[in-house]
Amino acid sequence: xxxxxxxxxxxxxxxxxxxxxxxxxxxxxxxxxxxxxxxxxxxxxxxxxxxxxxxxxxxxxxxxxxxxxxxxxxxxxxxxxxxxxxxxxxxxxxxxxxxxxxxxxxxxxxxxxxxxxxxxxxxxxxxxxxxxxxxxxxxxxxxxxxxxxxxxxxxxxxxxxxxxxxxxxxxxxxxxxxxxxxxxxxxxxxxxxxxxxxxxxxxxxxxxxxxxxxxxxxxxxxxxxxxxxxxxxxxxxxxxxxxxxxxxxxxxxxxxxxxxxxxxxxxxxxxxxxxxxxxxxxxxxxxxxxxxxxxxxxxxxxxxxxxxxxxxxxxxxxxxxxxxxxxxxxxxxxxxxxxxxxxxxxxxxxxxxxxxxxxxxxxxxxxxxxxxxxxxxxxxxxxxxxxxxxxxxxxxxxxxxxxxxxxxxxxxxxxxxxxxxxxxxxxxxxxxxxxxxxxxxxxxxxxxxxxxxxxxxxxxxxxxxxxxxxxxxxxxxxxxxxxxxxxxxxxxxxxxxxxxxxxxxxxxxxxxxxxxxxxxxxxxxxxxxxxxxxxxxxxxxxxxxxxxxxxxxxxxxxxxxxxxxxxxxxxxxxxxxxxxxxxxxxxxxxxxxxxxxxxxxxxxxxxxxxxxxxxxxxxxxxxxxxxxxxxxxxxxxxxxxxxxxx
Numbered sequence: 114x115x116x117x118x119x120x121x122x123x124x125x126x127x128x129x130x131x132x133x134x135x136x137x138x139x140x141x142x143x144x145x146x147x148x149x150x151x152x153x154x155x156x157x158x159x160x161x162x163x164x165x166x167x168x169x170x171x172x173x174x175x176x177x178x179x180x181x182x183x184x185x186x187x188x189x190x191x192x193x194x195x196x197x198x199x200x201x202x203x204x205x206x207x208x209x210x211x212x213x214x215x216x217x218x219x220x221x222x223x224x225x226x227x228x229x230x231x232x233x234x235x236x237x238x239x240x241x242x243x244x245x246x247x248x249x250x251x252x253x254x255x256x257x258x259x260x261x262x263x264x265x266x267x268x269x270x271x272x273x274x275x276x277x278x279x280x281x282x283x284x285x286x287x288x289x290x291x292x293x294x295x296x297x298x299x300x301x302x303x304x305x306x307x308x309x310x311x312x313x314x315x316x317x318x319x320x321x322x323x324x325x326x327x328x329x330x331x332x333x334x335x336x337x338x339x340x341x342x343x344x345x346x347x348x349x350x351x352x353x354x355x356x357x358x359x360x361x362x363x364x365x366x367x368x369x370x371x372x373x374x375x376x377x378x379x380x381x382x383x384x385x386x387x388x389x390x391x392x393x394x395x396x397x398x399x400x401x402x403x404x405x406x407x408x409x410x411x412x413x414x415x416x417x418x419x420x421x422x423x424x425x426x427x428x429x430x431x432x433x434x435x436x437x438x439x440x441x442x443x444x445x446x447x448x449x450x451x452x453x454x455x456x457x458x459x460x461x462x463x464x465x466x467x468x469x470x471x472x473x474x475x476x477x478x479x480x481x482x483x484x485x486x487x488x489x490x491x492x493x494x495x496x497x498x499x500x501x502x503x504x505x506x507x508x509x510x511x512x513x514x515x516x517x518x519x520x521x522x523x524x525x526x527x528x529x530x531x532x533x534x535x536x537x538x539x540x541x542x543x544x545x546x547x548x549x550x551x552x553x554x555x556x557x558x559x560x561x562x563x564x565x566x567x568x569x570x571x572x573x574x575x576x577x578x579x580x581x582x583x584x585x586x587x588x589x590x591x592x593x594x595x596x597x598x599x600x601x602x603x604x605x606x607x608x609x610x611x612x613x614x615x616x617x618x619x620x621x622x623x624x625x626x627x628x629x630x631x632x633x634x635x636x637x638x639x640x641x642x643x644x645x646x647x648x649x650x651x652x653x654x655x656x657x658x659x660x661x662x663x664x665x666x667x668x669x670x671x672x673x674x675x676x677x678x679x680x681x682x683x684x685x686x687x688x689x690x691x692x693x694x695x696x697x698x699x700x701x702x703x704x705x706x707x708x709x710x711x712x713x714x715x716x717x718x719x720x721x722x723x724x725x726x727x728x729x730x731x732x733x734x735x736x737x738x739x740x741x742x743x744x745x746x747x748x749x750x751x752x753x754x755x756x757x758x759x
Contacts, residue, residue, distance in 0.1 A: 114383045115213040116719050122210075123149050129192055129204050130312055133157065134216040135407055135718050135739055136233040136240075136363070137390040141167030143407060144233050144240050145718075148210040149192035149203070150218055152176050153313045155323050156408035159231075159260075161267060162238035162349050164289070167393035167404055168411045170267035173291050174240070174347050175325040178259040179203065179229075181222055184252040190220055190227070196308040196322045212719045214364040214386070224250030225335075232360030236394075238349035241356035245342055248335040256343055257332040258297070261307060261325035264289050270323055277326060282352065292352035297331040297343045304328045317735075318664035374428040380710055381751035384744055387721050388424045391741040392433060397454060400440040401433055406724055406737030414441065414452040415530055416742055418471035419680065422478045423745025427752040431483050438479070438488075441472055442495045448502020449511070466511050466521040466528040469499045470553035477560045477621060489564055496561060500574075503554065510544070517580040518546045518588065518601070519554045531613075531649070531673040535666055541649075541673040545602030548589055552617040552624070555581045559622035582624040589617075590629065596636035609654055610640050612647040612681045618688035631692045637685060644709045645731045646679040646743075652729070659729035661736070675728030679713075683746025687753060695757055704754060710747060722747060 123129035129149035136144045141163035147153050152175060159174035178201070179190040190203040203220075211217040220227040228245040248254045264286035265271050277286040284291050305327050315321035333343040344356035367386045374385040395402040395412065403424055405416035417437065425434035444451045444461055450468040451461035473496045480489050503519060506512030510523035521528045522544030529550065531541040558574040558581065565572045589597045597614035598607045615637050617623060618630045625633065640651040650657050650673070658671035686703050693699035710722070717723050717734035722743035724736030 114379050114720070115211065116715060118148050118210040120208065123204050123207065126192065126194060126200055126202065126204065127312070130194075131733075132716060133718055133738065134212055135390060135721060136215065136231070137393075137407070138163070138233050138237060138239070139235045139393055140238065141170060141393045141404060142233075142238050143390075144231065145408065146176070146216075147192070148216075148218075148719075149207060150177070150179070150229075151191065151193040151201070152309060152311065152323075153194070154311050154408065155314055155320055156267065157311075158263075159242070160238065160240040160291075160347050161408075162291075164238070164349065166396045167402060171289055172263040172265055172267055172269075173238075173289070173349070175261045175263050175323075177242070178261065178327070180257040180259075181206075181220075181225060181227070182255040182257065183223055183225060183250065186223075188222055190222070193307075194310045194312065196310045198310075214367040215360060224248070224252075225254050227256065230360050232356070232363040234348075234354075234359050234363065235366055237351070239351070239354065239359065240347050241354070241359035242345040243342065243356040243360060244333075244344075245340065246333065246335045247340040248337055251337050253337065254335045255332055256335070257330050258343070258345065259302070259305075259327050259330045260293075260345075260347075261327045262286070262291070263323075263325050264291070270320075271326065275326075277328065279329065290349070292348050292350075294346045294352040294354070295331050295344060297333045297345070299329055299331050302328060302330050316662065317668065318662075370428065373430070376427075376751060376755060378751050378755070380707070380714065381748065381755070383714065383720050384722075384748045384751070385428050387739070387744050388428050388741075388748060389430075390721075390739065391420065391424055391744070392430070395440070395454065398440050398444070400436045402437060402440070402454070403741055405742070406740040407718070407721075408739075409737050412454065414450045414454075414468035415465045415471070417441075418450070418468050418475055419530075420742040420745035421475050423683070423748040423752075424741055426475075426478055426482050427745070427748045431479065431485070434475070434479050435485075435488055438472065438475060438492065441468075442492060445469070445495055445498070447507045448499045449507060464509060464526055464528060464532075466509070466519070466547075466550055467530065467553055469503075470550070470557045472496070473499065473557040473560055474553065474620065477563075480564075481621075486567065490568060493564060493568070496557075496564075500557060500561060514546070516584040516588070517577055518551050518584050520546050521550060529613075533669045533672045535669045538670075540670050542604070542606060543600055543602075545600050545604075545607075546588070547613065548597050548599050549613040549616040551581070551585055551589070552620055555585065555624050556620040556622045585617075585624045586629075589614075590625075594636065595632040597633060609656075610636065610651040612637065612641050612649055612678070612685075615647070615681055615684045615688055618691065619684040627692065630688070634685070634688050634692050638689075642682075642685065643677050643726070643731050644706065645682070645713050645726050645734075646677040647681040647685055648675055648677050648728050649673045650675045650728070657728065660727050661725060662727075671728070672725075677726040677728055677731040679722050679724070679726075679740065679743035680746045683748075683750050686750040690753060700754055700757075703750065707747075707750065 130153040218229040402412040449463040452465040453462040599611040641648040657675040718738035721739035723734035724740040
């Protein structure tokens with residue numbers, strides 16, 4: 114898709130900071146700035162490199178100051194807010210920002226047209242910037258670009274006494290070297306340190322200021338009636354590359370992703386390309402992984418298992434899906450899948466009850482899409498061991514109770530996706546029998562019986578499946594509320610109406626009769642549905658938090674207490690289609706409701722779907738501006754609509 118933003122979209126500095134682009138390199142590195150070309154977050158950068166994929170990120174090039182000297186005038190084209198209150202307001206000269214497989218800025222200044230493009234290379238920490246300057250004025254024009262550097266770990270700031278050493282074609286600082294190449298004229302300038310104000314960090318209680326340093330300028334002169342090109346390439350590996358070729362290569366790569374997926378809807382095609390941005394190399398395992406979200410999150414087991422069906426399977430990236438699942442299979446321990454992979458000298462963490470059960474679901478969905486029975490045979494012993502471990506009991510209090518249902522949780526360990534802990538406080542305590550975990554459990558039992566039958570093995574879970582089904586209906590169904598309990602724990606949390614119940618309808622194998630499934634879908638729609646996601650708690654609940662804002666502690670207390678999450682919306686739409694038999698009318702309703710996703714993908718990070726919104730009135734994206742499972746789950750809905758089934 115071609116996303117076009119005109120002057121009405123950035124008529125104030127604040128409006129210009131609302132939206133940003135994202136480019137990634139398959140290593141965990143990225144480039145992201147606002148549509149006016151500035152940094153509104155500490156994590157915005159021209160080049161955020163990753164020196165050890167996918168989480169060892171270094172903030173290298175923070176921003177570019179851009180000036181146009183036209184006759185006696187010196188005009189600032191860049192836009193940036195500073196800690197002392199002043200601003201660069203180059204957005205006044207910006208006529209359009211376009212994102213079509215890459216960002217493009219178009220400036221019009223007193224007869225001078227400037228087209229700026231930026232690209233990132235796959236598999237390298239390399240970013241390319243290209244300016245095309247057409248001077249249609251009667252005066253000589255000079256474009257001056259000043260790069261500001263940080264050379265520090267992501268989430269930190271340069272030291273006040275940090276030294277930057279520039280040699281021919283390279284800048285070194287803090288043990289890192291950045292190579293650069295340009296066709297422009299380079300000249301030394303007096304060392305300048307800038308201190309920025311980050312509005313998006315300020316409103317969330319994060320560090321609201323940051324610094325960067327510059328000591329040189331790159332320029333090109335364009336005579337009246339002529340045009341010229343200024344190229345800049347920054348790289349941790351090899352800067353001696355042509356900027357135009359790098360940008361073209363990036364665009365071609367994204368087009369190939371779209372073609373391979375084979376989806377038709379324009380938003381689906383855009384989400385296919387967005388999905389690839391979360392796939393990264395992981396050096397510690399030698400395979401690929403899925404990053405949970407930008408700009409904050411790492412790769413987590415639970416997030417991977419929820420997002421993989423959409424990120425990899427719906428997009429036709431079967432090889433990537435196999436590689437990721439094999440990596441998890443290797444790191445299985447005591448029937449659990451890692452929630453955090455080993456990093457450096459650290460051991461992996463296994464504090465998740467859902468990842469292992471969802472691993473089985475991923476293998477099944479992969480098989481349904483690919484028909485690859487050999488891979489099923491390869492994974493079968495691991496899946497069998499998972500079920501056996503859950504039956505007998507494993508770490509973190511995870512075990513099968515006498516009724517066949519799964520219990521989980523002990524102490525301060527939070528094992529489901531609603532896993533926030535604030536000191537000694539568990540804002541959403543879910544120790545006991547969580548509804549979605551037991552839906553995953555039943556689904557996994559059914560999958561393993563189906564696989565056993567396909568491989569002509571003994572089917573061993575038939576009796577247990579029936580026991581689980583009966584116990585689930587008995588323990589979770591609330592006739593008066595026409596929906597499922599969130600939890601069976603003997604506490605007041607049990608009967609809270611939450612979005613977790615939707616997975617008891619949307620999974621491939623489910624336990625409720627059709628009428629009860631329909632009631633769950635309708636209750637979720639009535640109590641939790643918004644166009645951009647599902648509320649994590651109904652508004653009428655006394656523990657409902659209407660806003661996600663403030664310091665980290667305040668945000669964490671609201672995180673799963675009403676805050677709208679985008680990714681459960683995928684399960685809701687799949688459940689709605691299911692209970693309505695994928696009728697033409699149901700499909701039309703879902704398509705109609707999905708149209709608003711274009712608005713969601715225009716706001717925040719262009720072409721991406723965010724992590725969360727406020728619970729009361731979800732009108733502005735919050736949290737991670739690009740979230741893997743949001744993108745993956747909505748992709749699955751588009752795929753289901755085109756194929757007409759789950």
